[in-house]
Amino acid sequence: PRLNSFVGREPELAALHADLARLRLITLTGPGGSGKTRLAEHAAAAHPEPGWLVELARLDHPAAVPGAVLSALGLRENSLVARETPAPTAAADPATRLVEHCAHRSLLLVLDNCEHVVEAAAELAERLLTHCPGVRVLATSREPLGIPGETVRPVEPLPPDPAHRLFADRGAAARAGFTVDDDPAAVAEICARLDGLPLAIELAAARLRLLTPRQIADRLDDRFRLLTGGARTVLPRQQTLRAVVDWSWDLLDEAERTVLRRLSVFAGGCDLPAAEAVCGDGTGPDVADTLGSLVDKSLVLAEPYERHGMRYRMLETIHEYAAERAAARPADLRATARRHAAHFLAFAEQAEPLIRSAAQLPWIRLVETELDNLRAALHTTTAGEADTESAQRLAFALGWFWWLRNYRGEGAEWTTRILTLTPAQPPEGTPAYWRRMRLQVLDMFLLAESNSAEKFRTPEYRDLAARIKTAFRHGSPETALFPGILWPATSFLTGDVLEFHADLDQSVENCRRHAGAWELGVVLMLRTHVAIDMTGGLPTVDADLAELQEIAQRVGDRWTRAQVASAAGEVALSRGRYAEARTAFEECLRLAREVGAHVEAPFAIARIAEAAYSAGDLDDAERLLAEADEEADQHGGVYDVSAYARLLAALLALQRGDAVRARAECGLARAQSERITVPAQLTAGLDAVDAVITAREQGPAAALALIGPALSAAVEGRCAERVLAGIAEAAARFLADADRPAEAVRALAAATAWRAGLPRSVPESEVVAGLPERTRALLGPERWAREEAAGAALTPAGLVAALTAD
Incomplete structure (x- = not known):
């Protein structure tokens, strides 16, 4: 019996009990410290047949394996080292003696910690199972034994609840009176960052003698120094977290070490093509085979990913260890990081047009999956020996994704950083010149989402907008690429409204000559939305709207289709066709949710609320407005939607005769609108509501x-x-x-x-x-x-x- 409790693993124990009733060879695999031995012991203890634990961890030679099993069965004295002796007779051969002893017995052998003697353990297990029908073997190892009839059962990290219970149990032993309730958030962070590894959690809990849970959580970036001081009576390789991983590292060959080091450059895992592109250099190991070996040895996890094959990742502890090993070879690390950045630049440029097409949904999910790797690539290209052109290309490839999926603030941080690395005055007309100009447009486009109008109405931004318009207004293939197609918006941001409308017409003509359908659709859509809200604009929108509907069906992009539906709804609303407007806005909402354009969804709901309000259904309008508020709160920073929704709420309050609430809602709307650049009609609406409230008050x-x-x-x-x-x-x-x-x-x-x-x-x-x-x-x-x-x-x-x- 162990001297401390066994926590969790109830589902695994139940599954093992069923396995042992029908299977003869089961191998529990998993990384060091995952709790394989404790699980095997508890499963064997509950098994009806006699069970024998064979501890192989202390053996220093594979030939000692049969003797260790004999010793565990009490058939001879313990032998930890295979000595040089004359060739034994058949009767003296340990394996033969084992077969003779077990041939007519029913028993369960637990072969614990096989990884460093795996071939000898496999050979002995196969021989016993072949000749002894009543024998079952339960093995623990960081890799499978690899013999016929083996059933491999990976021991997964502990889920959050049992991980927290384990920390609480060991923590109470380390510091009297400790409970998870002392700091549940810190305990949850510790268990998550330690990947639910029982040994790591136990080592962390032992630190409660000295540190609080929050102090432990804050020091996990240096986990190998922090997590020491395991029990003196366990093997040295189980007394510190570093020793646990060192043991696995020492069992690897050079090819496996090389690939593991290089895998540490990935953030968030990778698929096989990425691993081959980044971890292979044309002269080193076969990456696919080596990766398979690392999976077998529980250092890399392989998980199915939708229909895209397997995805590979390391537990955070293994990742940090591999990153330390990689840092010790800086030249190889730099070369690996460059291959990583090149691979994900190619991936982003492949994905960019596809996330604007009918095939966008799986590609958007792929980009989301690789987002941490794309961030790592951006970091590589902007830090140290920066690769400015690659960083610019990454920004262009990700710009629309940032906007669509509401990573706008993050995108603006990257574009601003890249601009600081970009030459300020590249020769006019050169590729470098156009890259800088397009980057300036993208930067303003992304910054506009989280900044007030005052930011852009400075002499510096007015001068920048003038340079952008001078470059893009004349028309060329460069002016018809995203994000360059958005150049007219610089006039709107700087307050030059008259120029904005004229520039939109010019951009439409440029795109008709040089752009694809999606790009033309974007500028036509912008012109349509502007025209609906502009004096004299409503009669002009029908031709553009008809063309947009044809483009949206041809392109297939759900965002484009959502925006066209929204424009159709605005036109219907302006013409008093409220049921038609509601149907169009509901279609916009459906498509926005389908494509994951989370910022568009609350706005569409608010427009449906406006249609209900305009038709006189105040109860439905109020219900929808609450729904829009709830959805906007989930995604944060949707200031334009919040300002518009608060204006509607003020109008509803006025209709209910509640001037006090109307004044409060109006104040909230103004506060939200001060954080962003707002259209004139929103300000006009707020001014009108102010006047109506004043009429009632004064x-x-x-x-x-x-x-x-x-x-x-x-x-x-x-x-x-x-x-x-x-x-x-x-x-x-x-x-x-x-x-x-x-x-x-x-x-x-x-x-x-x-x-x-x-x-x-x-x-x-x-x-x-x-x-x-x-x-x-x-x-x-x-x-x-x-x-x-x-x-x-x-x-x-x-x-x-x-x-x-x-």
């Missing part, structure tokens, strides 16, 4: 002081007529309530003319409900008609002048 005169500047800002921002009309209708209501009926008629008539026959939403209709009858009764039919005609001729700028005349 009366119409106070509201009129706000509504004129609000309409002025919306006109300056070239907001769509629908937005301008909504502000004008609010102004008409305030004017009527302030006993200025003639001006109210003119404002309402102007708004109606700007709508050009398109209907008001249900809430907008409620704003002006009864105004015509009320003002006609005050003015009389003739004057009312004159004021209405005068108002219908007012331009938005004319109404601004009238409202701000005082």
